[in-house]
Amino acid sequence: MALAGLTEADIEALGAPSIEPEMIEPMYRPVPLTSRAEWSRTMMRPSEFRPGAFHWLRDQTFHRLSREIWHRYRRGEAPPCSRVDISELDGGRELELRVDVMDGWRTRVRLEGARGIDLAFLTHVGYAQICMLFWDGQAADFNRSWRLAFDWRSDIELSNRIDDAARGLEPRRTADEPYYWRGVDPAGPEAALTTYTVQRSDDGVRLENVAPLTATQQRAIEDHIRREYRAALVFGGPRRVEGTWNTFDGAQAFAFADRNAAEARGETLLREWLSAEQLAQYDRDKHFDVIGCHSKRRYRICRARSFNVLLLDAGGEVEEQICFVPAGNLVLGDQMLAQKVALETDENAAMEVANRQWLGPRRGPPGAISRLMNDMLLNPFRM
Amino acid sequence: MAVQIVMDHTGDTRHSFNPADSQAVNDAEKRFRELTGAGFTAAERTGNGEAQVTRAFNKDATETLFFPRLQGG
Numbered sequence: 264m265a266l267a268g269l270t271e272a273d274i275e276a277l278g279a280p281s282i283e284p285e286m287i288e289p290m291y292r293p294v295p296l297t298s299r300a301e302w303s304r305t306m307m308r309p310s311e312f313r314p315g316a317f318h319w320l321r322d323q324t325f326h327r328l329s330r331e332i333w334h335r336y337r338r339g340e341a342p343p344c345s346r347v348d349i350s351e352l353d354g355g356r357e358l359e360l361r362v363d364v365m366d367g368w369r370t371r372v373r374l375e376g377a378r379g380i381d382l383a384f385l386t387h388v389g390y391a392q393i394c395m396l397f398w399d400g401q402a403a404d405f406n407r408s409w410r411l412a413f414d415w416r417s418d419i420e421l422s423n424r425i426d427d428a429a430r431g432l433e434p435r436r437t438a439d440e441p442y443y444w445r446g447v448d449p450a451g452p453e454a455a456l457t458t459y460t461v462q463r464s465d466d467g468v469r470l471e472n473v474a475p476l477t478a479t480q481q482r483a484i485e486d487h488i489r490r491e492y493r494a495a496l497v498f499g500g501p502r503r504v505e506g507t508w509n510t511f512d513g514a515q516a517f518a519f520a521d522r523n524a525a526e527a528r529g530e531t532l533l534r535e536w537l538s539a540e541q542l543a544q545y546d547r548d549k550h551f552d553v554i555g556c557h558s559k560r561r562y563r564i565c566r567a568r569s570f571n572v573l574l575l576d577a578g579g580e581v582e583e584q585i586c587f588v589p590a591g592n593l594v595l596g597d598q599m600l601a602q603k604v605a606l607e608t609d610e611n612a613a614m615e616v617a618n619r620q621w622l623g624p625r626r627g628p629p630g631a632i633s634r635l636m637n638d639m640l641l642n643p644f645r646m
Numbered sequence: 647m648a649v650q651i652v653m654d655h656t657g658d659t660r661h662s663f664n665p666a667d668s669q670a671v672n673d674a675e676k677r678f679r680e681l682t683g684a685g686f687t688a689a690e691r692t693g694n695g696e697a698q699v700t701r702a703f704n705k706d707a708t709e710t711l712f713f714p715r716l717q718g719g
Contacts, residue, residue: 528657536711538695589653589714590685597653601713604689608699618718 529596536600553603555610564602568595570620572602587617648705650674652681652712665705678703678710685715 663670
C-alpha cells in the first residue's frame with residue numbers, strides 16, 4: 264500500500280534518484296561523502312559548511328539529543344528536548360548550540376571552531392551541558408527532583424551508545440531492558456514490534472508487512488523515511504530504507520511524539536483543576552500545596568515523578584517525603600492531579616498505600632544509645 | 647453538556663454527553679460503572695479547585711474525573 268501522507272511531490276522534494284548525489288548539495292564542500300560513519304568522524308570548521316547544512320545538522324542534533332536525554336532519564340521521565348538551534352558566530356569560526364528543554368529550561372553552548380566540529384561532538388557537548396545544569400545546582404529544584412531517579416548505569420549505556428553511533432554501529436542493548444518503550448503505543452505492544460519495509464521503486468514508495476498503524480506511527484515512519492532516504496541520496500547509498508519497530512529509532516520517534524502530546528494534555532488538565540492560589544503557586548514555584556481532608560495537614564506536591572509529595576510541619580519544614588501514584592505510568596500532570604484530588608478528598612486511603620520516608624528531626628535517642636537500650640531490654644544475657 | 651474525563655496514556659480522554667439525552671446518560675452511567683468497577687476513582691468538580699469523590703453516578707455533575715487506582719511509588 265502507498266504510505267499515507269507521503270506523496271510523489273514529497274518524494275520529488277527529497278530529490279529524484281536519477282540526480283547525482285553531488286547535485287543535491289552535500290553537507291560539506293571539500294569532503295568526499297562515502298559513508299555516514301566517515302561523515303560523523305569528519306572535523307570541519309563551521310565556515311566550511313554549505314548553506315543548508317545547518318538545518319540538517321540541527322535536525323540531526325535535535326533527534327540525537329532528544330534520544331539521549333530521553334533514554335538517560337529512564338524513558339518518559341525525561342524532560343523532553345523541545346528545540347535545538349545552531350547558529351554561526353564570529354564569521355564562521357564558532358558555532359552556538361542552543362537547546363530548549365521542557366519546563367522552560369534552556370542552555371546555550373558556544374563551540375570553538377578552531378579544531379573543527381563534528382556531529383557526535385556537538386551532540387555530546389550539548390548533552391553534557393544539560394547534565395551539568397541538572398547536577399551542578401544551577402536549577403536547584405529540578406536538580407533535586409531528578410537526583411532521586413538517577414541511575415549510574417545509564418551513563419555507561421549512554422557512553423556505549425555514543426561510541427556505537429560514532430562507529431556507525433547499531434546501539435547495544437542491555438539484557439534486561441529493551442530500548443523501546445511498550446507502554447506508550449496506544450495500539451498495544453504488538454504494534455511496537457511490527458516490521459516494516461519501505462522500498463522506493465518506479466511506482467513510488469511501498470510499505471510492506473505492516474500491521475494497522477496509528478497516525479503517530481505513520482508520522483514517525485514518514486520522518487524516518489525522509490531522513491534515511493535523503494541521507495541515502497546524499498551519501499550515494501542504496502535507495503532502500505527498512506527497519507523494524509523494535510529498533511530504537513522507530514519506537515523512540517513515535518514514543519516521543521505521543522509522550523510530548525500526552526504530557527501537554529496532562530499539564531492542561533492539571534491547570535484546569537487547580538484553584539487560583541494553587542495555580543499561582545505552581546506557576547511561581549513548580550509545586551503547590553494542598554490540605555489533607557482528614558488530618559488537615561499541609562502537603563506539597565512537587566513537579567517530579569517519585570517521592571514528589573512532601574508533608575510539611577506547622578513551620579513549613581519538610582517532615583516526610585511520600586510517594587503514591589496512580590497505576591499505569593500516567594503523564595506527570597495527571598499524576599499530580601490524582602495526588603491532589605486523593606489528598607483533598609480521601610487522604611487516609613492515599614496514605615494507606617503510600618511509601619513514606621521521614622525527613623524531619625530525629626525521633627528517639629541516637630543510634631548507639633538506642634541499640635544499647637534494645638540490647639538491655641530485649642537481650643539481657645548479652646550484658 | 648457534562649463531561650467525563652478519564653486519565654490514560656494519552657493524557658486524558660474526554661466523553662461529553664447531554665444530561666437531557668436519556669441514551670447518552672445511560673451510556674455515561676455504564677462507563678461510570680465500568681471504570682469504578684475497574685478500580686478507577688471518580689471525583690466531581692465542585693468549585694474552584696475543589697473536588698469530591700463520588701461512589702454513585704450523578705448525571706448532573708458537570709465534570710467528573712476518573713483516575714486509576716493509587717499505589718505506592
